[in-house]
Amino acid sequence: MKDNLAYATTSASAVSSDADDAPDLPPKEFLRDLKRGLARPQKIISPKYFYDAQGSSLFDRICDLPEYYPTRTEMAILHKHAREIALHIGPHAEIIEFGSGSMDKVRVLLDALDRPRRYVPIDISESHLLDAAQRMRLAYPALEVEPLVADYTQVLVLPxxxxxxxxxxxxxxGSTLGNFEPQDALLFMQTCAKALAGGALILGVDLVKNPDLLHAAYNDAQGVTADFNRNVLVRANRELGASFQIDQFAHSAFYNAPYQRIEMHLVSTCQQTVSVGGATFRFSEGETLHTENSYKFTLDGLHQLALRAGFTPGQNWIDSDHTFCLLWLDAPPSRSHA
Ligand SMILES: C[S@@+](CC[C@H](N)C(=O)[O-])C[C@H]1O[C@@H](n2cnc3c(N)ncnc32)[C@H](O)[C@@H]1O
Known part of the structure; x- marks a missing residue:
């Protein structure tokens, strides 16, 4: 089902409003990035490749885990302040959500808003996006729902x-901003400020906290996060014909305090060779594939990042345990429209 659907891709971080020029998502990108990442001294793959249909549904299960505080904390902040946020936003708003996943959080906003006009969920996980968008159409018949299958680290072609x-x-x-490297977070925020010129961004981020809480959140007892982590290998085997022995890679997640980030890795439990797209890659025992960083933020750091990106920070809403933060960031009108 591809009605009301646009694709966005290509190479630099930029914004355009001309959906007609958008090419399809490049199918060979995963293969290219995996081969490049496996050839590096520290093997690495972007966390965006976690998210196929299976990865997205594993992420939904993570959100329900008792150890995973971010989702329920952010939801609680949203519920508590939805009316106030909705008043700030005003009537007939258009909501563009970056990395919309199952679209549960936006419902809290939509329910509080005065006649929201259009909702544009953007996500890389196509079938999950389209299914969730269809549920939104049924739940909000007066709302225009225009899903956009896109990698938001590339050119964003907004309707x-x-x-x-x-x-x-x-x-x-969802603190998805924490999955960017700091320089990429800045680039993304700059792109966002341009795309939203004259509007604003509501950003939800995880704050620096006790590492024990973090460790528990990324090492759940049921092993769902471990399955989510390994899903990138499952996906590589299925989509690229790679030869990862899934059970020979162990989940590892730990807090890297100097960098204020959780790191996720897959640790090779033995010496082994993996083939991907005609190339072979050797793993020694204990060698890791670095699959994700999840940076944690301070309010001060966030304000600096927002200012450097061109936003004007407004109000913020934080839970009483100082765990998670929602920030209002104004995007000044672009010069050409000012
Ligand atoms: C951590 S989950 C957060 C989901 C949801 N926003 C929430 O708060 O629960 C990240 C979401 O962003 C999407 N995503 C990750 N990288 C992306 C990218 N480069 N472009 C577009 N979507 C991306 C994933 O498919 C996933 O739905």
Missing amino acids: PDEPPQGRRMGFFP
């Missing part, structure tokens, strides 16, 4: 800006 009726709002929850 054309219609004659302004309400505010253009970005919504980026």
Whole structure:
């Protein structure tokens, strides 16, 4: 089902409003990135490749785990302040969500908003996005729902800006910003500030905290995070014909305090060779494939990042344990429209 659907891709971080020029998502990108990543001294793959249909549904299960505090904490902040946030946003708003996943959090906002006009969920996980968008259409019949299958680290081709009726709002929850390297987070935020010019962004981020809490959240007792981590290998075997022996890679997640980030790795439990797309890669015992960073933030660091990206920080909403933060960031009007 591809009605109301646009694709966005290519190479630099930029924004365009011309959906007609958008090519399909490049199918060979995973193969290229995996081969490049496996050839590096520290083997690495982008966490965006976790998210096929299976990865997205594993992430949904993570969100329900008792150890995984971020989802329920962010939801609680949203529920508590939804009315106030909705008043800030005003009537007839357009919500653009980056990495929309199952679209549960945005419902709290939509339920509080005055006649929201359009919802544009953007996600790389196509079937999960389209299924969730269909559920949104049924739940909010008056809302225009326009899913966008896109890698938001590439060019973002947003649906054309219609004659302004309400505010253009970005919504980026789930602390997904923490999966970017700091320089990429800045680039993304700059792109966002341009895309939302004259509007604002609501950003949800995980704060620096006791490493024990973090360790538990990324090493759950049921092993769902471990399955999520290994899903990138399962996906490589299925989509690229790679030869990863899944049970010979152990999940490892730990807090790297100097970098203020959780690191996830897959540890080779023996010496082994893996073939991917005609090339072979050797793993020694204990060698890792680095699959994800999840940076944690301080309020001060966030404000600096937002200012450098061109946003003007507004109000923030934090839970009483100082675990998670929602920030309002104004995107000044672009110069050409000012
Ligand atoms: C950590 S989950 C957060 C999901 C949801 N926003 C939440 O708060 O629960 C990250 C989401 O971003 C999507 N995603 C990850 N990398 C992406 C990329 N480069 N471009 C578009 N979507 C991406 C994933 O498919 C997933 O739905």
